Amino acid sequence: MLDADFFRRWMTATAASVEREAERLTALDSPIGDADHGSNLQRGFRAVRDALDKEPPATPGAVLTQAGRLLISTVGGASGPLYGTLLRRTGKALGDAAEVDERQLAEALRAGTDAVMQLGGAAPGDKTMIDALVPAVDALGGSFAAARDAAEEGAVATTPLRARKGRASYLGERSIGHQDPGATSAALLIAALSDAAAGAEAGDE
Amino acid sequence: MSDERLVGIVLVSHSAAVAESVAELAKGLAGAGDAVPVAPAGGTEGGGLGTSAELISAAAASVDRGAGVAVLTDLGSAVLTVKALLAEGDELPADTRLVDAPFVEGAVAAVVTASTGADLSTVEAAAAEAYAYRKV
Numbered sequence: 001m002l003d004a005d006f007f008r009r010w011m012t013a014t015a016a017s018v019e020r021e022a023e024r025l026t027a028l029d030s031p032i033g034d035a036d037h038g039s040n041l042q043r044g045f046r047a048v049r050d051a052l053d054k055e056p057p058a059t060p061g062a063v064l065t066q067a068g069r070l071l072i073s074t075v076g077g078a079s080g081p082l083y084g085t086l087l088r089r090t091g092k093a094l095g096d097a098a099e100v101d102e103r104q105l106a107e108a109l110r111a112g113t114d115a116v117m118q119l120g121g122a123a124p125g126d127k128t129m130i131d132a133l134v135p136a137v138d139a140l141g142g143s144f145a146a147a148r149d150a151a152e153e154g155a156v157a158t159t160p161l162r163a164r165k166g167r168a169s170y171l172g173e174r175s176i177g178h179q180d181p182g183a184t185s186a187a188l189l190i191a192a193l194s195d196a197a198a199g200a201e202a203g204d205e
Numbered sequence: 206m207s208d209e210r211l212v213g214i215v216l217v218s219h220s221a222a223v224a225e226s227v228a229e230l231a232k233g234l235a236g237a238g239d240a241v242p243v244a245p246a247g248g249t250e251g252g253g254l255g256t257s258a259e260l261i262s263a264a265a266a267s268v269d270r271g272a273g274v275a276v277l278t279d280l281g282s283a284v285l286t287v288k289a290l291l292a293e294g295d296e297l298p299a300d301t302r303l304v305d306a307p308f309v310e311g312a313v314a315a316v317v318t319a320s321t322g323a324d325l326s327t328v329e330a331a332a333a334e335a336y337a338y339r340k341v
Contacts (some may be wrong), residue, residue, distance in 0.1 A: 072286065072293070077256070081286045
């Protein structure tokens with residue numbers, strides 16, 4: 001079972017990945033975006049990490065809804081409302097339970113992903129974070145490692161796609177050949193689930 | 206509608222300068238638009254290009270006179286942030302609407318219409334109608 005501390009570790013691990021990969025995310029965002037994806041997410045997940053460390057919410061759902069709310073108010077780019085909606089809707093779907101199982105997490109994350117598609121209007125194949133999230137949610141029924149691999153494959157598979165959403169879509173064919181920064185950061189978020197689970201086994205944090 | 210309960214207008218742009226200038230333009234072209242509560246919410250809190258949920262919430266609260274608030278945006282994160290705040294439920298005044306309209310022309314139409322004491326739906330319709338204005 002996954003408790004509130006698992007979800008806090010998930011957010012902390014995501015914040016650490018974003019810190020580590022911020023330069024790469026911004027570099028990916030330079031040819032097809034406005035070169036701020038890494039720094040925007042860094043600001044957002046730092047705020048999430050600090051708030052959760054200071055006053056950890058009592059339930060898995062509350063951890064994610066608070067994280068989502070903070071991302072919306074601190075990121076400053078489109079990834080704020082998109083990731084904010086993802087986490088908030090996932091958190092709402094988890095309800096007030098003190099512990100949830102992996103299957104409930106997978107269902108909740110699917111509800112969150114659906115909410116992101118509704119908010120941004122993106123579908124699979126549009127070269128967005130959805131291209132990492134949808135395969136990850138599909139694989140989450142297996143294991144966190146399977147979800148991580150599926151998300152990373154999904155992110156890499158955005159390279160030959162032509163962007164249909166966001167600023168990159170104005171570039172038309174010139175968006176082809178670049179890995180999507182949003183799909184790349186979404187893969188970091190999913191990979192952090194494994195880190196959070198490993199943290200429990202190792203007994204640290 | 207009585208004049209003291211005018212619809213408020215919030216203008217959200219990635220740029221503080223754009224939001225402020227469009228607010229000034231719309232109020233100037235409206236003539237009687239001085240009475241309309243209009244607030245720009247441009248850029249990030251640090252003064253950079255982007256969107257700030259905090260600035261949007263503060264701007265909406267500052268123009269709320271109880272007759273509703275019409276929010277016009279430029280693109281991308283401005284649209285998504287307003288939508289996410291509306292979905293949140295308690296971040297914006299009751300009866301706040303994201304208006305689907307061109308930013309500059311829609312802002313002028315919204316402020317002029319609001320200055321007549323029109324209700325929120327009428328202001329929204331006038332701003333949206335600005336899409337039908339052809340230049341060629």
